[in-house]
Amino acid sequence: MNKLSILFHHIFRYIWNGIFIISYPVLATFGLLFVGVTYVFSALSKLLTKIRPNADKVPQVLKSSWEILPNTHDFLEAKVYKQIMFGPACFQLRRKDGVPSVLEDHIFGGKVRFIDEGILLEKWNALDSKDLPDFDICLYDPDYDKLTALTNIKCFDWHLSEREENKLHFKWFDGTQGGEVKVAL
CATH class of the missing domain: 1.20.5 (Single alpha-helices involved in coiled-coils or other helix-helix interfaces)
Structure with missing residues (x-):
């Protein structure tokens, strides 16, 4: 230099x-x-x-004993069946009034929505994490103890977006794409 x-x-x-x-x-x-x-x-x-x-806290069912499922107006009890690692829990459901029910034969997710015709539930078709998400959105009629599958959804993020006279519109989003499903009651 x-x-x-x-x-x-x-x-x-x-x-x-x-x-x-x-x-x-x-x-x-x-x-x-x-x-x-x-x-x-x-x-x-x-x-x-x-x-x-x-009072503002939203209770979550996390124990292995029967507890009232949140957002069910004290109608359903839930017991954790399986907790998916880094994912949601699935539950066994039963009616709080003690009446034997078709609900006891299936495993459900935590999403519960009340509509005029009954209760919308997320019935899990698989419990193995490699097969998830795979659920049927079902309508439970508590008067007749009848569970009717409305549609199959392959993602965790879904909601009831709109309701017409006898049609329900479900929207879903799986992280990369979304869609809408229309179901007649």
Whole structure:
């Protein structure tokens, strides 16, 4: 290297070191402030969850004993049958009033929707994780203890989107594509 390039190299190195020495306290202070603000918001979040009333909590059936299934108006009881790793749980269902039912012969998901004609349930057709998701959306008529399969859905994310006179519209999304299924009652 010639003397001029060595001189520029040393000047540039001193300028770069000076910029780093001057900006380091600013960067360190920003890092400490960021960690402090994160800690304060975490503590505030913990405090707010303790203050929230228990009535707003949505109960989940996670034990291996019979418990009232949430969102069923105290009509159905559920017992965890199997928990899919990194996925939903499936349940055995029975009526709370003690009447023997066709529900006891099948395994269901946790989605329950009440409509005028009965109760929409997610009946699982397979329990092996490589075969999932594979369910039938069924209509349970509690008056006649009748379970009617309406349609087959191959994804966990589905919902009742619309209802016409005697038709139900289900929408589903499997992570890459979605669709809609219309079912006549």
